[in-house]
Amino acid sequence: MVNRDSSDTEAAITRYVEAIKSGDIEAVMNLFTDESVLFTPDGLLEGLEAIRGNFEVFFNNPPEYRQAIEVIRQDISGEFAYLLWKSEPSMALVAETYVVRNGKFLFNAYAYWAA
Numbered sequence: 001m002v003n004r005d006s007s008d009t010e011a012a013i014t015r016y017v018e019a020i021k022s023g024d025i026e027a028v029m030n031l032f033t034d035e036s037v038l039f040t041p042d043g044l045l046e047g048l049e050a051i052r053g054n055f056e057v058f059f060n061n062p063p064e065y066r067q068a069i070e071v072i073r074q075d076i077s078g079e080f081a082y083l084l085w086k087s088e089p090s091m092a093l094v095a096e097t098y099v100v101r102n103g104k105f106l107f108n109a110y111a112y113w114a115a
Contacts, residue, residue, distance in 0.1 A: 004078040009100040013074065013081050016105075021066050025052070025059050031105050039109035065090050079106075089115050 012031055019027035029052055032038075038045040038054060045051050059066075065087055072093075073084040081098040085091075092115040099107035 006076045006078055008103045009076050009079055009081050009098070012100045012103050012105065013076065013083060013098065017069070017071060017083075017085075020058075021069055023059060023063055023066055025055055028055055031103075032108075033104050033106075036105050037107055038105075039107075041111060061090070091115060 016028065016031055019025075019031075029048065032048055032051050034047050036047070036051060038051050040054060045054055068087045068090075069085055070087070071083065071085045073082070075082040079100050081100060083094075083096045083098070085094050085096075087094070092113045094110060094112040096108060096110040098105055
């Protein structure tokens with residue numbers, strides 16, 4: 001039977017958005033484990049080292065980019081989550097999906113459309 005308790009998932013997504021906006025890469029990385037996988041437009045990343053590299057590139061953007069993030073939609077069902085956000089004028093749309101277990105991202109995938 002699928003666990004439909006969404007509280008851990010919702011808390012993880014909230015921590016993620018707050019950490020992204022504030023530029024706290026360590027808080028973002030605390031949501032991943034060595035077993036985590038991240039699907040990006042450039043390919044699959046596995047483990048903390050590879051995933052950190054992805055976020056280091058992201059955090060090299062000016063702070064205004066992160067601070068302009070506006071969540072458009074957030075859907076959560078048990079350990080599954082979908083997040084749709086934008087950061088104008090840079091990012092017209094970003095779509096992310098997650099699988100969260102024990103408060104950590106087991107799986108994350110994203111696609112984006114630049115403005």
